[in-house]
Amino acid sequence: MTTPTPPFTPSADLVRPTVADAVVGHAETPLFIRKPNAEDGWGVYELIKSCPPLDVNSAYAYLLLATQFRDTCAVAINEEHEVVGFVSGYVKDNAPDTYFLWQVAVGEKARGTGLARRLVEAIMTRPELQEVHHLETTITPDNQASWGLFRRLAARWQAPLNSREYFSTEQLGGEHDPENLVRIGPFQTGTIAGYQGD
Numbered sequence: 001m002t003t004p005t006p007p008f009t010p011s012a013d014l015v016r017p018t019v020a021d022a023v024v025g026h027a028e029t030p031l032f033i034r035k036p037n038a039e040d041g042w043g044v045y046e047l048i049k050s051c052p053p054l055d056v057n058s059a060y061a062y063l064l065l066a067t068q069f070r071d072t073c074a075v076a077i078n079e080e081h082e083v084v085g086f087v088s089g090y091v092k093d094n095a096p097d098t099y100f101l102w103q104v105a106v107g108e109k110a111r112g113t114g115l116a117r118r119l120v121e122a123i124m125t126r127p128e129l130q131e132v133h134h135l136e137t138t139i140t141p142d143n144q145a146s147w148g149l150f151r152r153l154a155a156r157w158q159a160p161l162n163s164r165e166y167f168s169t170e171q172l173g174g175e176h177d178p179e180n181l182v183r184i185g186p187f188q189t190g191t192i193a194g195y196q197g198d
Helices: 038-049 059-068 115-124 144-156 189-193
Strands: 022-026 029-034 074-077 083-092 095-106 134-139 161-167 179-184
Touching (some): 029 083, 029 115, 038 059, 038 074, 038 083, 038 095, 074 115, 083 115, 115 144, 115 189, 134 144, 134 161, 144 161, 144 179
Parallel strands (some): 095 134
Antiparallel strands (some): 074 083, 083 095, 134 179, 161 179
16 A cells, blocks of 8 residues: 655745744735745755844755754745745754754844744744753854843743853854853743743
């Protein structure tokens, strides 16, 4: 007995509300949050380049994230099919209850909409992450936007936030600010789901 092949979804249909995880923004300028795919790779690369001080990796790296790690990443697309937001991360092999968030990027056209938080919460409420109860990331000491985002997430999820130095300037080659490891949790994904739409 053969397993039925799931129906193919054309890439042009992937931004439609019926396929998107969430639709956010204003009615006249909706943004569609969904899992990325190979066609998003270059758009993600261009988005990261437009969001200093984020470290820019290769277009190939973003293609890998958009395909091999799509269940734990999210993109936000506008009606022009432009990538205006991206979150990348993965569930840690040695700690399957922990999601490590690598990068958050929101383009200029989508700033002020709460998109970064909505992207993170869209990932955290997926069925693939139902056993995850901690979120980790690294933040440089002077990145106030990122500190603000993760403090808001901890408060919304009613979970403690702890941090410590993780990578020193010396470990990063002497030309990069140190990175602090930030950990939120424990939390329940059901609690996060309850905040969707706020």
